[in-house]
Amino acid sequence: MDITMTEDDIDSPQAFYLSPEVWSMIGGFIRSRSTLLALISTCRTFCDLFTPFLRRKFTFELTAIPPSQWRRKPLPTGLHYTQELEVLLEGSGSMGNAFGEYSESWNSGYVSLVVRMLKEMTHLQSFRWIDSTCDDHYRPSLMLRNQELLQTLKQSATIKNVSILFSSQYLDDENEMDAFNCSIPLEGFENLTSLELYNFDGDPDSLAVEIANVLAECPGLKTLGLGFACKFESNAFPEVLIIGEEEYTLHFLEKVCVNYASTTRVSLALDTLRLGHGIFLSDSVMREFSKTHKYLFKLVKLETLKNFYLFNGLVKWDLDEHESMDVDWGQLEDCKSLQRLSVSRLEMDLVNWLTIGCGSVVEELIVTDHYSMYDDDLDYFEYLLPRLSMLFVREMTIARRSGDEAWSDTDSSVTDSSEAEITPETGTILEVESLLIPQIHLKPRTLSMAGTPSQAGLRSDSETPSEARNLYEELDRSVMTVLDRLDENGAQLTKLGLCLDFETQWVSSLTA
DSSP, X not given: OOOOOOHHHHHOGGGGOOOHHHHHHHHTTOOOHHHHHHHHTTOHHXXXXXXXXXXXXXXXXXXXXXXXXXXXXXXXXXXXXXXXXXXXXXXXXXXXXXXXXXXXXXXXXXXXXXXXXXXXOTTOOXXXXXXXXXXXXXXXXXXXXXXXXXXXXXXXXXXXXXXXXXXOSBOXXXXXXXXXXXXXXXXXXXXXXXXXXEEEOSOHXXXXXXXXXXXXXXXXXXXXXXXXXXXXXXXXXXXXXXXXXXXXXXXXXXXXXXXXXXXXSOOBOOSEEEEOTTOOOOOOTTTTTOSOOOOHHHHBOGGGOOEEEEXXXXXXXXXXXXXXXXXXXXXXXXXXXXXXXXXXXXXXXXXXXXXXXXXGGOOEEEEEEEEETTOGGGGXXXXXXXXXXXXXXXXXXXXXXXXXXXXXXXXXXXXXXXXXXXXXXXXXXXXXXXXXXXXXXXXXXXXXXXXXEEGGGOOOTTSOHHHHHHHHHHXXXXXXXXXXXXXXXXXXXXXXXXXXXXXXXXXXXXXX
């Protein structure tokens, strides 16, 4: 069929017309600020259509604003379109260079600016506060106790998501009491769908009651994140959390669960639960006195939980040697819908839970600690089932030594390197590493009833078990990756996240 276009058709915008609803759908997929600015400057119609998307998420560095502008700085236009507000407080070094040493008297000026913005954001849904000032006395944290700021946040009819990250992850013995500044009065928040509080500090018993009470006022909560300020042995790698003799946070989570259950009998139907530093899924303090030692179900409706993030890294009690944190995986017995699990380390108790426990439903696994190539715990990756569709892991390489201990050159054995890829997912960037993958196929060893490795599962398609075992033991770990330990080298994975070592692996991939 011939189509004849007249001059009127060419000049008429209706010939290529899209409804405002379609353009709004398109705007929802645009993440580039420069693209939005280009569209806004195109015409008046596009300006009206795309300006709301430019301001839907507003992030600003509060501590970069000089004192002279706190109360009279003109606010950006279009704040009434903002749905997400992110307030950043950057390091004390940059503040010191610009304005001198941080003064607590600055807090009122900063708060006045934030309050002015909040009052303009009539459609605000999410408030996020990220404090990375590293102030020795945690003075910027006191802003979150300002009554005007708290009243503005709590009286908002639209704010449903609150996330606070205090600057006290690493406590200092000298200023440990000052870290009590890192808390926010929670009474008055209600009907939230997401609450995340990290690196807070204070009296554990009082905080457990306060957190339980605010959770009881948020029956529709879908995301909960908690993290206690802790001491760390920072010269260790990975860092080791120091619990101390008092063990005052060891059973903090249980206290929150028990206090919540005393307020209401309805567990929270969470989608996501994040337990950060200092929030341990440990054995119940009542385990020795009662057969009923489960407590997590009192707070969380485990059947609905889809994403679970847990710190199970290395810990130590004062002068003792560090060890892996014990986790009571039995608390998750009823997690029938769990899809994503994030842990610090892959330990044998976790392997058992993933293979023969309720953890067998997990599809995506994130392991956050760095592993060295000679870390024995890397062998636990052999036991992961081929059911996993996503794996994230950090495997650290070490430069080759010189002299008599020099490693043999294994570059000639490299036969493939994957392309680097960056995939945004739930606000997190997963980096797919340029891998040095030898063409070797190792089957995972099976677990015996006692939870120890069985040799029968380690073999390739063309080798006897003994030959495959010898090949595995002789493989140079400088070119061996986690993929070599997975079934079929992880061929079943649809998403993979690995850290890229720019000094070694990136250069190797370019010159190979």
